[in-house]
Amino acid sequence: ANKAADANKAADANKAADKGNTGDTIPGAIANPTGTITVNEKGTGRVNVMGGSDVTINDTTLAGAGIITVGDTAYVDPSNLPSGTVTITETANTAYNGLAGSGNNSTFSGAINVSGGTDVTVTTNASNAVNIGNLGATKEDALNPTGAISVTNTGITTAAAPAGVAITGGTTVDVTTTGAAVTIGRAANTLTTIDQASNPTGDVTVTETMNGAGLGAKAITIDGGANIVVNAEGQTVNIGAQASSAPTGTVTVNQSDIFTGNQAVLNGTAAGDVTVYGGTDVDVNTTGGNVRVGGVVGSTDTVPSGAVTIDNTFAGFTSDNVSVNGGTTVDINTAATSGTINVGAGSAALTTAGTALKSADLAPTGDVTIVNKTVSDDQTAYGTGNVNVFTNGATTVSVTGGDVDNIKDIQSTKQTGGANSGKAVGTSTLTNVVIDNSTDANGAAAIVSDALANLTLTNAKAATAVTITDNTADHALTITQGGSKVATSFTDAKAGSITLKDNGSDNSGVTTIAAKKATALTIDNSAKASLNVGSVATDLATVTLKGAGATTFAATDVFGAGNLNKALTVDASDATGDVTAAIQLTTENDKVQEYKGSAGKDTLTITQNTSAWGNKAKIDGGAGTDDTLVANYAATG
Numbered sequence: 001a002n003k004a005a006d007a008n009k010a011a012d013a014n015k016a017a018d019k020g021n022t023g024d025t026i027p028g029a030i031a032n033p034t035g036t037i038t039v040n041e042k043g044t045g046r047v048n049v050m051g052g053s054d055v056t057i058n059d060t061t062l063a064g065a066g067i068i069t070v071g072d073t074a075y076v077d078p079s080n081l082p083s084g085t086v087t088i089t090e091t092a093n094t095a096y097n098g099l100a101g102s103g104n105n106s107t108f109s110g111a112i113n114v115s116g117g118t119d120v121t122v123t124t125n126a127s128n129a130v131n132i133g134n135l136g137a138t139k140e141d142a143l144n145p146t147g148a149i150s151v152t153n154t155g156i157t158t159a160a161a162p163a164g165v166a167i168t169g170g171t172t173v174d175v176t177t178t179g180a181a182v183t184i185g186r187a188a189n190t191l192t193t194i195d196q197a198s199n200p201t202g203d204v205t206v207t208e209t210m211n212g213a214g215l216g217a218k219a220i221t222i223d224g225g226a227n228i229v230v231n232a233e234g235q236t237v238n239i240g241a242q243a244s245s246a247p248t249g250t251v252t253v254n255q256s257d258i259f260t261g262n263q264a265v266l267n268g269t270a271a272g273d274v275t276v277y278g279g280t281d282v283d284v285n286t287t288g289g290n291v292r293v294g295g296v297v298g299s300t301d302t303v304p305s306g307a308v309t310i311d312n313t314f315a316g317f318t319s320d321n322v323s324v325n326g327g328t329t330v331d332i333n334t335a336a337t338s339g340t341i342n343v344g345a346g347s348a349a350l351t352t353a354g355t356a357l358k359s360a361d362l363a364p365t366g367d368v369t370i371v372n373k374t375v376s377d378d379q380t381a382y383g384t385g386n387v388n389v390f391t392n393g394a395t396t397v398s399v400t401g402g403d404v405d406n407i408k409d410i411q412s413t414k415q416t417g418g419a420n421s422g423k424a425v426g427t428s429t430l431t432n433v434v435i436d437n438s439t440d441a442n443g444a445a446a447i448v449s450d451a452l453a454n455l456t457l458t459n460a461k462a463a464t465a466v467t468i469t470d471n472t473a474d475h476a477l478t479i480t481q482g483g484s485k486v487a488t489s490f491t492d493a494k495a496g497s498i499t500l501k502d503n504g505s506d507n508s509g510v511t512t513i514a515a516k517k518a519t520a521l522t523i524d525n526s527a528k529a530s531l532n533v534g535s536v537a538t539d540l541a542t543v544t545l546k547g548a549g550a551t552t553f554a555a556t557d558v559f560g561a562g563n564l565n566k567a568l569t570v571d572a573s574d575a576t577g578d579v580t581a582a583i584q585l586t587t588e589n590d591k592v593q594e595y596k597g598s599a600g601k602d603t604l605t606i607t608q609n610t611s612a613w614g615n616k617a618k619i620d621g622g623a624g625t626d627d628t629l630v631a632n633y634a635a636t637g
Contacts, residue, residue, distance in 0.1 A: 029077035036084075041065070046110065053084035055117070062093040064107035065126065071115030075140050081116025085147070088112055088122045095125035096155035108161035119147035120170070126155045133168030134186070134198050141197045144169020148202070153177045157210060157218075172202035173225065179210035179233065185223025187242040199224020199245050207231040211257045222247070228279065233257040237274045243300035246278020250306070253284045261288020262319040262339070271320070281306035282327065288314035290339070294325035294362070296346070301361050303327065308364070310334070317374060317381060329366035336374040336383040341402060343368055344390030348410040350425070354417030357425055363410050365393035372401030373437070382461065384439045391430055398434040403441045407433055409449035412471065424450055424471065432456075440464040452477065455490070458503050459483035468492040474517070482527060484509045493517065502527050502549060510554060525549035525577070545572035545579060545598060553581040572598035573622055582632070584608060585617040597622025605630040 032051025041047050041059040046066040049055055059065045068088060072080035090112065094105040111129040114120050122130055130151050134143035149170035157163045157179040164181040167173055175182055184206070186198030204225035211234040219236040222228060227249035230237050234257035240246035253274050258264070260272030272289035276282050282293050282304045291310050294303035303326020312320060312334035321339035324330050330343055344363035351358045368391060372383030382401035389397050389407045397407050411426030430449035434456040438445070441462065447455065448469040453476065457466060463486045468477065474496030481488065482503035489512035492498070497520040498513060506528040513521070513531070523531065524546040532554040545551060568591075572579050575598035582605040586593045591614050595604065601624055609631075621627040 026077050029079045032077075032079045034079075034083075037082075049082075050080040052082050055082045055084070055086045057088045057090075059088075059090040059109075061090075061109070063096075063105050063109075063126070065090055065092065065109035067110035067113070069113040071113075071117065071143070073113065073115050073136060073143065075115075075143060078142060081142065084117065085119045086114050086117040086121070086145070088114070088124070090122075090124035090127060092126040092155075096161060098156060098158035098160060105155075108155065108158075108163075114145070115143040117145045117147070119149070120145045121150045123150075123152045124155065125153070127153055128161045128163055130163075130165045130167075132166070133170070134195070135166050135168060139195045139198075141169075141195065144198050146170070148172045148174075149200070150174045151177070153180065154209075167200075168198040170200045170202070173200045173204045175205070176207045176209065179208055179218060179235070181218045181235070182206050182208075182220045182222075184221070185225070185241075185245055187223040187245050196224070196244055201226070203227040203229075203249070204247075205229045205231075208233045208235055211235075211259055225249070228252070230254070231256075232272065232274075234259045234272045236272065237276075239275065240277030240279070240297070240302060243277070243297040243302040246297075246302050249279065250281045251276050251279040251283070251304070253286070255284070255286035255289060257287060260286060261314045262290070263314070263316065264288055276304070277302040279304045279306070281308075283309045285311045286313070288312065288318060288320060288335075290321045290323075292323045294327065295323065296325075296359075296362075301326070301359050303361055307331075307366070312337075319385075321385075324364065325362040327364045327366070330364045330368045332368075332370045332372075334370075334372055334383070336372060336381045336401060337385050338383065339385045341370060341372065341383075341385060341387045343370075343388070344392070344410070345388065347390045347392060348408060348413050350413065350416060354421070355415050355425075357410060357413065360392050360410060363390045363392035365391075367394045367396045368398070370399045370402070372399070382437045382439055384441065394430055396432040396434070397430065398432075398436075399438070400436045402439065404435050404438050404445045405442070406446050407448070408446070409451065412448050412450045412469070427451075435460075435464075435466075437461060438464060454478045454480070456480040456503075457484070457488055457490075458505070460486050460488055460509070463487045463509075465489045466491070468495070470494060477515075479513075481507050481511060481529070483507065484511075487512070489514065491515070496520070498522070499524060500529075500531070501525060502529060520544070522546065523551055525551060528552075530554070541568050543570045545570075545575040548576045548600075550578040550600070551575070551580070553579075568593055569596070570594070571596045572602070576600055578602070581605070582607065583619075585619075586614045587612055588614045590614070590616055593617045595619045597624055597627060599623040602627040603630070604628070605632050608633050 036054045037052035039057045044064050044066050047068045049070045096105045096108045100106045108128045109126040112127050114132045167184045186195040221238040223245035225247045228247045228251045230253045232255045255272050262271050275292045308327035308330045310332045314335040318335050318337045319339045320337050322341045324343045347363035349358045374381045387402040387404045392410050409428040409430035412424050412428045415421050428450035432454045437459045439461045445466045450472050452470045476497045477495045478499040480501045483505035484507050486509040491514040495515045495518050499522040502525040510530045519541045522544045526547050527549045530552045573596045578600040579598050580603045584607045
């Protein structure tokens with residue numbers, strides 16, 4: 001009992017190699033060795049080792065090795081468990097591949113089971129399954145190894161030999177396998193007794209070397225650990241199945257296979273979805289499949305605390321969905337998708353009292369960038385799925401492609417109860433919003449922030465009506481447009497001044513500006529623009545035109561039907577581009593009102609005889625020399 005047990009002789013081909021308390025009884029524990037144990041096995045019988053310090057098993061059976069068990073999963077007696085390192089090397093003559101014939105191996109080995117120990121290393125090319133630690137329904141922390149765990153299985157995963165890997169405990173965990181399911185951590189292996197002590201405490205790395213498609217749903221599930229790295233080939237990836245067992249460090253998932261994605265051909269099992277709850281920085285690189293980072297697990301917000309990066313390189317148009325909650329900066333780069341992209345969903349909800357945000361941590365605190373497109377040679381396709389972004393500290397949100405429905409700074413949410421009911425719950429920081437190549441199916445986008453200063457809408461693929469809710473009275477707003485061939489409109493009920501610019505590209509669709517409180521409008525375009533500003537304020541003081549772009553105002557509801565009565569000055573003297581407008585000056589005497597022409601060509605249509613104008617209303621053609629004045633009214637006298 002107190003001497004090292006050394007079984008260096010090969011066991012008979014079909015007999016078991018048993019060392020220690022083979023009957024698994026309390027009295028039998030006296031038979032457990034306390035020193036090192038070494039077993040060299042060449043037969044197909046089982047190997048069962050209990051007790052000892054360091055345990056080494058070398059199995060060189062040609063094919064079909066028996067079950068190897070180290071320790072006691074029932075924990076009948078503590079001495080049944082090894083107290084030191086466990087090293088198991090199983091080497092079939094030919095790695096298992098499930099094929100018959102010369103040069104193949106159609107007979108898989110039995111499972112490898114380890115309970116207890118410190119560092120555990122398992123290397124096999126034929127095992128049907130590897131089980132390490134406390135995998136039963138009953139909590140027993142002593143069954144968990146206390147050191148580093150390493151598992152390598154190079155045998156091929158088949159329907160007959162699923163080759164699953166299940167692990168609890170340990171510090172660092174490193175698993176390499178061939179398409180098999182991998183579960184690491186207590187919550188991943190049983191939901192009956194959640195036990196944080198059964199989760200690894202160090203870094204966890206899982207590498208798959210083969211796709212498991214066609215073999216049933218294969219998943220990599222990890223609970224606990226610090227820094228997590230997963231290299232998958234089509235398996236579903238779940239990290240942080242329980243809020244209490246989310247990783248504490250960075251998370252990197254590399255998902256790469258031809259069978260990933262909701263639109264993948266021949267994908268009969270899973271799309272290669274990736275779900276990550278918790279962690280610090282999260283980086284997901286995938287060739288397709290739905291991606292979720294952060295969210296609510298049970299009733300607990302479980303979100304990353306660092307930057308979130310998602311890169312979906314599916315080849316073609318896809319329907320993959322993306323969801324992100326929490327984090328600092330968020331960068332999403334996806335192939336053109338008809339799936340939804342949601343950032344910060346649920347974060348704008350108020351508490352029952354209506355005086356504060358209930359789950360503000362569900363929104364990222366940094367800037368959000370979304371690129372939703374597929375580029376093939378000289379062609380680019382843009383995503384069509386709905387896009388919603390809710391932020392809590394961002395200054396800039398940029399979205400390329402997709403159908404943008406909502407972009408909101410959640411601090412602008414109005415309280416519904418308490419002394420400050422009707423006022424914002426906090427201070428908005430979202431200053432800049434960029435929407436490019438939107439494919440707005442419903443024709444409407446809502447931007448909500450009490451700090452919005454700059455809005456860009458360029459290359460719109462469908463008619464888009466943008467409604468801005470900024471409750472800061474008389475705020476200034478700069479709108480940049482360009483490249484849109486469809487009608488666009490901007491409504492801002494509280495803007496005091498608006499500047500309309502462009503990105504250097506012609507805007508052939510009519511742009512409508514509705515800002516009933518604005519007192520100043522500046523148009524500074526370097527390319528062509530067609531405008532409708534008929535819904536400007538009744539007390540609009542000035543309309544200023546700048547730049548070299550040609551500006552065409554709509555013939556109706558702009559400066560016609562008395563609308564120029566709202567503007568005391570329309571000044572295009574700093575513009576070098578052409579200006580086309582219909583105007584109707586005031587009929588009131590002593591009211592100063594003037595149109596100042598550009599250095600380009602001005603084409604003005606007047607709708608009444610000058611004799612009806614007020615005595616201080618006038619038109620100045622400006623520096624241009626090729627102006628046209630159109631009299632569009634009935635002759636009198």
